[in-house]
Amino acid sequence: MPVYLYWGDDTYRLMQAVQQLRDQVLDPHWAAFNYDRLPPESTIAGLNQAMTPPLGSNARLVWLEETTLTQHCPEDLWEEVERTLAQLPPTTHLLLTTSSKPDGRLKSTKILKKTAIVREFSQLAPWDEEGILQQVQREAEQRDLALSPAAAQKLAEAVGNDSRRLAMELEKLALFTAGQQDPISPEQVEALVPASAYNxxxxxxxxxxxxxxxxxxxxxxxxxxxxxxxxxxxxxxxxxxxxxxxxxxxxxxxxxxxxxxxxxxxxxxxxxxxxxxxxxxxxxxxxxxxxxxxxxxxxxxxxxxxxxxxxxxxxxxxxxxxxxxxxxxxxxxxxxxxxxxxxxxxxxxxxxxxx
The missing domain is CATH 1.20.272.10 (Zinc Finger, Delta Prime; domain 3)
Structure with missing residues (x-):
């Protein structure tokens, strides 16, 4: 009964995590039959679909996009959610995403935090220079891309808190420095990355x-x-x-x-x-x-x-x-x-x- 709650306003990172989950749990040959992406007004339909066994494979993924369950959840709706969670088949992966921070006072939020795998994808504040630099270094490490400290600083200044652009620029740097033994220099960053994220x-x-x-x-x-x-x-x-x-x-x-x-x-x-x-x-x-x-x-x-x-x-x-x-x-x-x-x-x- 895997349940996931992804929330935050960094749409790019959140969508990347959704795609990773989709690739991880679904058989690509049967994905078209076992993958459901539903809007917030179709919560009941999504819960019913989550109870359906997968077709021709061993896993189904039901995604309730921009769910309101952690912001406003009427009692009758929550009773349906609670009943579904209690009987959810082990072959179903239920994913809930929202750009808003879950309201910790709600009963639905409290229970979901206990039963679901919760991940936050909040965008860094533009003034958080240290956090932006750490994000640059972390994303570079995940791509096995070596950046000198000065290059990481210059890249952070250029892309700011835009995680989508950071990923694109790191891919560009990886392409143009393929085979290079030394860490990427600040001069290379300056030549390849336009500083259009200045604010x-x-x-x-x-x-x-x-x-x-x-x-x-x-x-x-x-x-x-x-x-x-x-x-x-x-x-x-x-x-x-x-x-x-x-x-x-x-x-x-x-x-x-x-x-x-x-x-x-x-x-x-x-x-x-x-x-x-x-x-x-x-x-x-x-x-x-x-x-x-x-x-x-x-x-x-x-x-x-x-x-x-x-x-x-x-x-x-x-x-x-x-x-x-x-x-x-x-x-x-x-x-x-x-x-x-x-x-x-x-x-x-x-x-x-x-x-």
Missing amino acids: SFQLAGSLRKGNLEQALRILTHLLDHNEPALRILAVLVGQFRTWLWVRLLLDQGERDPKVIAQKAEIGNPNRVYFLQKEVGSLESSALLRMMQQLLQLEYQLKQGQPEREVFQEALIQIVAFLQKGSSSRSRSQTSAAALLGERGTIGPASRSTAT
Whole structure:
């Protein structure tokens, strides 16, 4: 009675797992007769099909796609599911998939987590640089593809959290470097992998690291691909505001991730761990000056000044602030508190840039 629950918004990885399961359990000669893929409105029909013995083979796969059983499950429907699970033949593999996170409060979710093989396929957040790099390294290892550390870093920057594109680019690298004894170099990655996955979060990360050359390159890419300047700015303001809040709270001796997440308005407390590492070498005074520069940039953009020129100048100033360092944390904390306000907002103007 194998039952599987696959969930997450990384559609590519989830579909790859479904295909692997299909290849694993079905006889290819009888797959057309023993494989059923059903939409959420056909749950009852799928359960009935799951009770049917396979034709000409020893296994049947019934896939309930985008199931609602872990989000909303009426009592009468769950009674039917429970009855089916109790009598499911050992020759049937029942697969349930959903892009939404299962609601752990539901009875149906609790029972499925106990009886099913559960796998999560959530897409990495674009700000999770460490997680994206680990995903690149893991996928490369699974393909027996050797990447130098610098090449893995460059590939992570190029593809971001797009798992589908990562798989395609790794296949391309494997093809063009077949027979090569040395690990793939960053120069080869740069030559073969266009950096079309650049996003505003990577721009913020480049500024945080003081990498002006990369920041200007990402900005140029975004503007050339018609990304609205105010939308880019909204991401930068939100990211630097979060870094400033975390830095100030750390300076005050706060270490509880939940408290930091609440005060800094961070939706996921697990993100605090990464944020603490990101602001480890930053001064609150430098972050404050960066925020002021971003607010000045917003004013310039809304006044209709040439977006590329004023944006580039702002990035140069921000990196200069990092290089100069800070003079006094205590003075910046007082100024930052006034800027952020009691509720931790930057002000109506900056909020208005968010989409």
